[in-house]
Amino acid sequence: MAIIVNLDVMLAKRKMQLTELSERMDITLSNLSILKTGKAKAIRFSSLEMICEILDCQPGDILEYVPDRPEDKK
Amino acid sequence: MQGQRTFDIVRVLVNVVYYVVALLALLVVILKSMALVMGTQELTDTSRQLTVNFDVKAFPKKDTLPPQLIYGSLKNAALEKKEDMYTLRTTSRSPLGIYSYVMTLLGAIAVVTGMGWLRKIFQDSSLKEPFRAINAMRIRNIGLLLIAADVVRLIGYYIFNRMTNPYFTPYFEQYMEVGNSLWMGLLLLAxxxxxxxxxxxxxxxxxxx
Structure with a gap:
């Protein structure tokens, strides 16, 4: 997928566990895992806002656009 | 959750109807099978003999008497006696009896299968998780089954006419309603x-x- 979620990178930078983030966001751990592993189809602005607030970062630090290689599309 | 009670009631109703329909279908198939195995081939006394009956509508020449009208106390309404409705009686071991047996068997299988799918739809659905891929497939299958039922009925109608009409005067046709389940099936496909x-x-x- 062209959008990469760098949540694990930001968590490592802030030395925070996914469990702690899920508790502070009041979101289930499984839902946050879906986001971290890149299986999510969409992210709500409210969720993104909370992540940015807790991890003290910008949306661009969490989400990254990487164009698909043509051979991957085949 | 709103509607949960209605959903539960419908689920129980569908379950009950499924078992009643399955039991009735089984009974009909058993009775028909017994009639096929133990019945006679010759048509003797139709008033006493257990026969296979078909409702047919005849098309006689126009010199017959006009239909009789019975007027009641209800204004602008009359009861009309249909002159051209007949019951074709035959034995269960005759070709028409076997045709009737096959149609009954197919009908019983279709009804039980369709009701089974409907029952499973209600079993697997809940208001918390209303959309499931398997149920989409079951709805489509019920739709296809309904369309197939009408197609089989139509084929049966032609087979029946081919089996009977060369041997009778006046000309008649099997009385059946075709088309309802086709529309229902198309609606279910959509x-x-x-x-x-x-x-x-x-x-x-x-x-x-």
Whole structure:
């Protein structure tokens, strides 16, 4: 997928566990895992806002656009 | 959750109807099978003999008497006696009896299968998780079954006419209603497509964080 979620990178930078983030966001751990592993189809602005607030970062630090290689599309 | 009670009541009703229909279908098939195995081939006394009956509408020449009208106390309404309705009686071991047996067997299988799918739809659905891919498939299958039922009925209608009409005067046709389940089936096919889209939207919603 062209959008990469760098949540694990930001968590490592802030030395925070996914469990702690899920508790502070009041979101289930499984839902946050879906986001971290890149299986999510969409992210709500409210969720993104909370992540940015807790991890003290910008949306661009969490989400990254990487164009698909043509051979991957085949 | 709103509607949960209605959903539960319908689920129980469908379950009960399924078992009643399955039991009736089984009884009909057993009785028909017994008649096929133990019945006679010759038509003797139709008033006493257990026969296979078909309602038919005859088309006689126009020199017959006009239909009789019975007027009641209700204004602008009359009871009309139909002159041209007949019952074709035959034995269970005759070709027409075997035709009737096959049609009954197919009907019983179709009804029980369709009701079984409907029952499973209600068993697997809940208001918390209303959209499931397997149910979209079941709705589509019920739709196809209904269409197939009408097609089989139509084929049976032609087979019946071919089997009987060369041997009778006046000309008659089997009395049956064709078309209702075709429309119902097409409607269900359209609903299955909408439901499948619902499944997709539900899945996407589940993967939205």
């Amino acid at each position: 609903l299955a497509v909408v439901y499948r889209r619902g499944v997709e939207i539900y899945k996407e919603n589940q993967l939205t964080i």
